[in-house]
Amino acid sequence: MDCKLPQSATPLIPFHLEHIVARQHGGSDDPAGLALACDRCNAYKGPNLTSIDPDAQAIVPLFNPRAKKWEDHFELRRGQVLGKTPVGRATVRLLNMNAPRRVELRLAAGADVTEIRIDYAPGYQSRT
Numbered sequence: 035m036d037c038k039l040p041q042s043a044t045p046l047i048p049f050h051l052e053h054i055v056a057r058q059h060g061g062s063d064d065p066a067g068l069a070l071a072c073d074r075c076n077a078y079k080g081p082n083l084t085s086i087d088p089d090a091q092a093i094v095p096l097f098n099p100r101a102k103k104w105e106d107h108f109e110l111r112r113g114q115v116l117g118k119t120p121v122g123r124a125t126v127r128l129l130n131m132n133a134p135r136r137v138e139l140r141l142a143a144g145a146d147v148t149e150i151r152i153d154y155a156p157g158y159q160s161r162t
């Protein structure tokens with residue numbers, strides 16, 4: 035099982051049950067609004083719902099793993115997660131997904147591939 039926010043391949047790191055919409059913004063504990071996230075992604079995301087696309091300098095929503103497909107917004111290249119869209123770029127930056135240690139972990143785990151299997155939280159129907 036991998037982190038769903040939306041980083042993949044953070045092996046050996048325990049997961050948190052993340053509220054995609056934080057309770058302080060009206061999010062509930064309904065399983066449809068939860069996703070597994072590694073501790074780093076969960077800490078960087080916090081209660082944020084939006085961030086700023088570093089290219090366009092525009093406020094955009096963060097990636098929602100329940101509503102969007104990972105591969106539409108991100109790709110892995112040489113261990114780095116690259117945002118392909120404003121949502122992807124803003125999420126990569128806010129979650130600090132390319133911190134050197136995280137890139138090292140992905141490379142060490144052999145995650146430098148174009149397709150990553152994603153197993154979502156309970157109730158998720160795989161799109162693959």
Ligand SMILES: [Zn+2]
Pocket residue numbers: 037038039041044071072073074075076
């Ligand atoms: Zn993560």
